[in-house]
């Protein structure tokens with residue numbers, strides 16, 4: 701049913717290396733919309749800052765001791781600890797981030813160096829001394845970006861979708877999120893600073909495809925916090941030109957999105973009805989169509 705090789709839930713990664721573009725807001729509300737459509741959703745917080753984890757009311761999980769998502773991602777022998785990390789939320793199951801995730805970028809970078817060591821005649825195992833967890837077993841098919849893919853393959857739950865919220869920087873954590881998902885949804889603010897961020901993301905995806913041989917599908921762009929100014933109009937036009945072949949949805953600036961987040965839920969569980977629910981449902985329907993998900997239960 702999914703666009704992944706093999707079986708399992710369809711996956712998507714909400715990504716843009718610029719902070720504050722609405723990755724977490726979009727990821728939580730798209731997950732909420734998919735749940736509203738009757739799907740079982742697993743939400744993965746890949747951001748070491750754990751905004752989604754905290755926003756979904758899971759602060760204790762963020763502060764919990766090992767093993768955590770850090771160990772599952774960085775220790776090839778402990779992928780399956782993920783099953784004990786999953787926490788339930790009224791709208792979705794969640795793999796929370798954790799304070800230890802602050803070390804993950806370092807570990808995954810060493811894993812990537814291990815993958816490249818043979819190119820220069822270096823010994824991959826010598827690099828293991830610089831790492832806490834990673835070993836050269838992290839390298840498969842000549843790269844080390846399969847960490848989250850392998851973690852998700854070890855999940856025993858039965859989900860229709862996995863939604864990954866990614867960190868606000870370019871690096872190996874984000875790469876492992878895009879590599880695992882193969883499908884990206886890109887939130888972008890309708891302001892001039894978004895141009896560079898979007899161009900860099902397109903370059904990053906091309907580099908990742910070149911390095912690993914996978915192909916990454918863009919599901920669409922979420923123009924976020926849209927207001928009725930000239931700058932917003934100009935940027936919307938720019939996004940529609942750059943992503944001419946993809947849907948560009950518009951999520952307006954709504955304080956309810958912040959309030960729902962503070963209440964630990966998506967708009968769909970939030971007490972008030974908010975007009976932007978319709979946009980997130982449209983996104984969910986497009987995802988359903990593109991990723992050919994399981995039939996919605998009657």
Ligand SMILES: Nc1ncnc2c1ncn2[C@@H]1O[C@H](COP(=O)(O)OP(=O)(O)O)[C@@H](O)[C@H]1O
Pocket residue numbers: 718719720721722723724725726751868924925926951952953954955957958961
């Ligand atoms: N459409 C919106 N309207 C109002 N506030 C928003 C909207 N989208 C995001 N925000 C707020 O902007 C801030 C940054 O959003 P967030 O989703 O955390 O971005 P990111 O995950 O990309 O860093 C948060 O406080 C969030 O509540």
Ligand SMILES: [Mg+2]
Pocket residue numbers: 723724725747751752865866
């Ligand atoms: Mg975030």
